[in-house]
Amino acid sequence: MNWTSMIAIYALFWVLSAFIVLPVGLRTPDEVEGHVIEKGHATSAPVxxxxxxVARRATIVxxxxxxxxxxxxxxxxxxxxxxNLFGTPPVKDLGY
Incomplete structure (x- = not known):
């Protein structure tokens, strides 16, 4: 395997891992006691x-x-x- 292919595949794994670990450990204002939501902020935004x-966890994964x-x-x-779940595809005779 070429080293450039290894870098590209690792980058794909890193992006996938980042999206997987992104929500781990986040808390919303509803879960934090005493946190006041300011005007214009979403109630679902993490505090x-x-x-x-996130980058460190994504790198490890x-x-x-x-x-x-x-x-x-x-x-x-x-x-x-x-x-291969469907087996070998049948060979079609094209009549040549």
Whole structure:
């Protein structure tokens, strides 16, 4: 596998991981005692958003997922034939 492909696949895993870990640990104003919602703010907006923590968590999850992906790529644990749910497509005679 080329190193550029590895970087691109890792980036995809990182973005997926960021969306997965984004809501973990967030609290809305309703869940925080004594927090006053200012005029113009949404009631569903988080009060404790920490992007550095989200990036750190996403990086850890992405490293684990990419490690599993690369180990599968190198060892061939799951192949295309293993996930082919519909079987081999029939061969059509085109009459040539």
């Amino acid at each position: 404790n958003f920490r992007p550095k923590l 992405a490293v684990v997922l990419f490690g599993l992906y690369y180990a599968n790529y190198a060892n061939g644990w799951i192949t295309v034939d293993d996930v």
